[in-house]
Amino acid sequence: MLDQNNAGFENKLLAKIKDSKMSPKPRWRFLLTDSFVWFAGLIALLIGAAAISVMIYLFKFNDWEIYDQTKKSFLEFFILTLPYFWIVFLALFVFILSYYLKHTKKGYRYSEILIIGASIILSVILGTVLYATGCGEKLDNIIGSRTPYYDQVINRHVDMWSQPHEGRLSGLVVDKSSDEQFILVDRENQAWIVNTENSKLYGGAVVIIYQPIRLTGKETGEHTFRADRILPLNAGRGFFLRLNIPDSTQ
Amino acid sequence: MNILDYSIDDIEKLTDAELVKLSLKNQDSFVYLVDRYKGKLSSYIKRLTNANNEDAEDILQEVFIKVYLNLNDFDKNLKFSSWIYRITHNQVISGHRKLKARPEGYAVNLDDQLANSLASEIDIKGQVDHNILQEQINLVLNKLEPKYRDVLVLKFLEEQSYQEISDILKKPLGTVASLMNKAKREFKTEFEKQNLKI
Numbered sequence: 001m002l003d004q005n006n007a008g009f010e011n012k013l014l015a016k017i018k019d020s021k022m023s024p025k026p027r028w029r030f031l032l033t034d035s036f037v038w039f040a041g042l043i044a045l046l047i048g049a050a051a052i053s054v055m056i057y058l059f060k061f062n063d064w065e066i067y068d069q070t071k072k073s074f075l076e077f078f079i080l081t082l083p084y085f086w087i088v089f090l091a092l093f094v095f096i097l098s099y100y101l102k103h104t105k106k107g108y109r110y111s112e113i114l115i116i117g118a119s120i121i122l123s124v125i126l127g128t129v130l131y132a133t134g135c136g137e138k139l140d141n142i143i144g145s146r147t148p149y150y151d152q153v154i155n156r157h158v159d160m161w162s163q164p165h166e167g168r169l170s171g172l173v174v175d176k177s178s179d180e181q182f183i184l185v186d187r188e189n190q191a192w193i194v195n196t197e198n199s200k201l202y203g204g205a206v207v208i209i210y211q212p213i214r215l216t217g218k219e220t221g222e223h224t225f226r227a228d229r230i231l232p233l234n235a236g237r238g239f240f241l242r243l244n245i246p247d248s249t250q
Numbered sequence: 251m252n253i254l255d256y257s258i259d260d261i262e263k264l265t266d267a268e269l270v271k272l273s274l275k276n277q278d279s280f281v282y283l284v285d286r287y288k289g290k291l292s293s294y295i296k297r298l299t300n301a302n303n304e305d306a307e308d309i310l311q312e313v314f315i316k317v318y319l320n321l322n323d324f325d326k327n328l329k330f331s332s333w334i335y336r337i338t339h340n341q342v343i344s345g346h347r348k349l350k351a352r353p354e355g356y357a358v359n360l361d362d363q364l365a366n367s368l369a370s371e372i373d374i375k376g377q378v379d380h381n382i383l384q385e386q387i388n389l390v391l392n393k394l395e396p397k398y399r400d401v402l403v404l405k406f407l408e409e410q411s412y413q414e415i416s417d418i419l420k421k422p423l424g425t426v427a428s429l430m431n432k433a434k435r436e437f438k439t440e441f442e443k444q445n446l447k448i
């Protein structure tokens with residue numbers, strides 16, 4: 001019990017509290033801080049999950065079945081087509097999510113490894129759900145249509161499919177003069193005359209004006225290309241749909 | 251209920267959490283919490299720092315002001331003692347630079363039971379004369395890295411459980427256990443070094 005003979009400290013403290021008109025900070029301030037931590041964590045989770053959904057989308061259309069067309073080994077092809085941008089992006093947001101989880105009221109009770117592991121698992125689960133709802137495709141289209149350096153940094157498939165001298169060409173069909181020839185505009189807005197005399201359609205590809213496609217075949221001259229295979233272009237559609245169509249082809 | 255509605259016996263029976271609730275309604279109730287913890291925390295501050303009585307009292311006052319201002323942040327799922335020790339620990343760390351300049355040496359004497367408990371746990375009992383055991387323990391603790399000293403002080407001198415130490419230092423239980431093992435080893439090594447010097 002309070003010993004009045006030895007209560008100098010308590011009395012001095014209470015006097016200081018009263019003189020300075022101190023009062024406990026309101027509960028809502030702490031709730032607000034806690035809520036902010038959770039909210040920031042949730043945002044990081046959503047962004048990380050969105051990155052996962054785009055990665056799944058890109059992986060789905062990674063052309064595993066035709067990697068030999070690229071004249072690279074499977075390992076080279078795999079390394080070349082890894083979505084590095086999204087991996088770095090995901091790592092950043094997993095780190096941010098882990099940071100906020102660690103700074104929740106009881107976050108300190110869990111080890112770093114557990115928290116990082118949980119952040120990755122949560123991002124993958126939510127990312128898979130987002131992918132299943134079509135979020136990955138939508139995001140890729142939006143980012144492709146608006147982001148600079150998309151073809152070099154974000155989706156390196158575009159770059160891989162823009163090597164006509166190696167037999168790979170992609171772009172937007174802008175004119176179809178006959179069943180055996182059409183005009184395609186590549187990522188640099190260059191128009192190509194594509195000969196499709198001996199070509200085959202794969203993966204449900206259709207040659208329709210203002211639709212992006214990919215071709216394998218051979219560069220036969222200046223801006224002319226003989227197509228062997230015509231393939232649909234899924235990941236990166238947004239990027240090609242933003243191309244300015246040259247007047248000469250319209 | 252107001253604190254004035256309680257008898258002295260009733261107040262003694264109140265839990266810390268109940269006193270927190272009462273302190274939020276009535277400032278005067280806070281003195282009972284202060285009374286419960288000032289002795290323990292004063293010793294803890296002196297064990298962690300080289301503070302003299304005056305400095306320790308200043309730190310203690312800052313601690314209790316912080317506790318009072320943050321009463322609404324007290325999580326009832328946590329032991330109040332863990333929460334107040336955490337605030338004290340953080341306050342000591344934030345004022346560490348100021349205190350570091352002072353001569354080394356702990357101002358608090360260990361009682362025999364605590365000294366023996368630590369000596370027996372670390373298996374150093376019998377290696378040194380009982381009369382100089384306390385002095386040696388203080389000396390060795392002072393030589394240890396703060397992260398090792400913190401866990402040893404909390405476990406053996408403040409008699410906190412591993413879970414409480416985890417809540418005070420805001421570290422996972424596994425990390426506390428691992429720190430404790432390393433701290434015991436470091437303590438023993440340093441203790442033997444010091445012993446050789448005698």
